[in-house]
Amino acid sequence: MEKASASEGSSWDYHSNRALLLCHVGSKARRYSTYFRPCWEYMLSISVFSSDKKFFNFAAHWPNLRSKHQILKWDKTGISNVAGEISLLAGLILWCTTFPRIRRKAFELFFYTHYLYIVFVVFFVLHVGFSTICIILPGFYLFLIDRFLRFLQSQQRVRLVSARVLPCEAFELNFSKNPGLCYAPTSSIFINVPSISKLQWHPFTISSSSETDSDTLSIVVKVAGRWSNTLYQKLSSSSPLDHLQVSVEGPYGPTSTSFSRHEMLVMVSGGSGITPFISVIRSLLFRADSDRSGRTPRVLLVCAFKNSLDLTMLDLILPPSGTISNISNLQLQIEAYVTREKEEPLKHEKRLLQTIRFKPNNAALDEPISSVLGQNNWLYLGIIISSSFILFLLLIAFLDRYYIYPIDHNSNLIYPYVSRSFLDMGFLCVCIAITATSAFLWNKKQNKDLKQIKNMNTESTVDLPDSEYYNSERELESLPLQSFVQATKVHYGGRPDLKKILDGCEGSSIGVMVSGPRKLRQEVASICASNFTDNLHFESISFSW
Structure with missing residues (x-):
């Protein structure tokens, strides 16, 4: 586990999971929930206390479930005990790994177990049915849109221009950014270095200002754990790196400051x-x-x-x-x-600061950091939410009218609840994926048409000698x-x-x-x-x- 604003795992209380949707309402990012507890705590509390009393009923009647058949019952047309047990077990594992001693001393365990929120959500829907989930559908729907937009942005490789290595086991990373990308002070960004871990994303406070650094975005990392120490060793080694592949999500933060x-x-x-x-x-x-x-x-x-x-x-x-x-x-x-x-x-x-210049491995793949939906975030976001939901309602209407309704009313069969929940969840994800991807690609095309990097190979944001690695004196x-x-x-x-x-x-x-x-x-x-x-x-x- 990492320990301060500049370290991975830092800035949790106010930076983490500053969802794009939440940032647009104007509240400060530090008021939001933590990155690694984005969904399951909300789903667990809201679902259990607001929409589903079956967890409590299941716990209350647990002593009466003496038959293994009842415990392992998966009713096609009713409540599935097995799905509820799997969902509850996943939620308990997530809860156990959030204790401070575990998440600080065993950060990787804390991180990877939180992917179980997907298991929790899916089996919870299978347990209670999609119609019950509709009670909390608005919040869950917005979370899926945000999560998918972050996924799209994370698939891009960004251009890392330079790094400054400090003797106090800290370093600054300078990325190329789109001049049109603006952010407020105290904002943060999520970083992924595939050569260290393809799954781990760590939030860092942005140390640069979009007013003074129009073409670059900087973060400061303080060594405090395995991930940051590995990256520090790569940068401070006697054989410096020519290129470092990095992906980002963000930036996220307050829309304004006072x-x-x-x-x-x-x-x-x-x-x-x-x-x-x-x-x-x-x-x-x-x-x-x-x-x-x-x-x-x-x-x-x-x-x-x-x-x-x-x-x-x-x-x-x-x-x-x-x-x-x-x-x-x-x-x-x-x-x-x-x-x-x-x-x-x-x-x-006294030890001196060192600076590293990176070369782009492939100029066509390494892109400057830009907003996931461009400067017209509000417009694109509104289009995604409205169009995807309308498309989802139309697909659900056709599904019920021409596929499920004939089976339920024109035969002695009852369409299985599990299959209906799977179809509903599938349509929901497909509608969000289609609309969000379309908006993302359209914005990406516009960014390419207005591409402004001006060949970062010849333009430097830092006054450096020709050598790629030197003591800045x-x-x-x-x-x-x-x-x-x-x-x-x-x-x-x-x-x-x-x-x-x-x-x-x-x-x-x-x-x-x-x-x-x-x-x-x-x-x-x-x-x-x-x-x-x-x-x-x-x-x-x-x-x-």
Whole structure:
């Protein structure tokens, strides 16, 4: 299991399964359910408590089911006990693997067992019949559309432009993206590297800003588990990679942010929890650089790290493309705390950041990251939902009128419930697949007609030498923009006094954002709650799942 915003398995409490459909309603992504519990918990609770009392009846009458024939009964025209038992067993296995100790210590077990939600849903439908499922059909229908759209997007290979490897066992991946793709700070994206695992998808906070990085999208990964460690070893090996095949889903996140409404922003982070704040600061740098009216809030970043090597994560705040002309336009102050070292390390002990340039293995296959339905998401989404549902109703009507009805009413036979449920589920999936695929391919065709990469082989978003792998000769203390160095103050051998820092902030409206361990979030929340001036507005970004 991975441990922070930059690690796989991170950003669970607010990033996971930010379904495309949910993102469009305007709510923040972190309010949604977790990625690896997308369907079964919802189906289990809603189905059991709202639409089906048969689970309770089955449990209540379990002592009376003494006959093996009753326990293994699969009635063609009634309730199937076997289907209910299989569905219940799959749900219990899913529930057991969600305990924190299991999902953190045995992440692969937690991940792969959650594919059993398919078994749970299918056999639950066979147990109660499709007509009963119609009570919760709207939510289930939207979930299927979202899941299929994500599947379509995940089949594309995206162009990985470069990687920056930090000495603190962290690295930044820079992808090519469509300039028309916009996302808000604190958004996230799901990453799959087939050479490591073809099934595992991990969410990461996006560290870039669509305002400062129009052609690239960046994420930061902190080594904290088997998957991220394997990827780190690939990137930091003495024989660097020429190409790395990657697929993505997303980005997902809030449709807008309210950072600018505050007079001052205080960002408190612990370890790799600094990742979402990188995108926020980059966005504010762009606004301050383009708008000289002074309406951009002042920013205080308070970050705590265990070791001095982790300070190199601050090196990622500035975009590699150098699109910001003057960082001094933003009133930025960085207070960095190194808790496990009492003094600054010697200069010869400092390790440098390394950069890797990747070559496209096949320019026709590697594409820039783009929205699954393009810029007209609302329009395409509405077409998919309405047209697929109308098509489904027509198919069900023809099925009942010309196939099932003659058997039920013109003969002594009763059409089996299981077969009817299979046909209904099949028609539902086919209708969604037809309409969603059509919209996806149409949008993909439009993207190709407007293809804008301008040959990434000759255009670089990072000012790099000709070599594919080199030491960038850049340290935190020698950043090109001197104002960034002046804005950074490093403290050794102690933790930040958060109460003193927050009490010393001046302003009528101060936004306080915290990202990091649970204890850190609780401490900051307690300080904001005990503030008597009511000028501290608390917002937590949680990655401890």
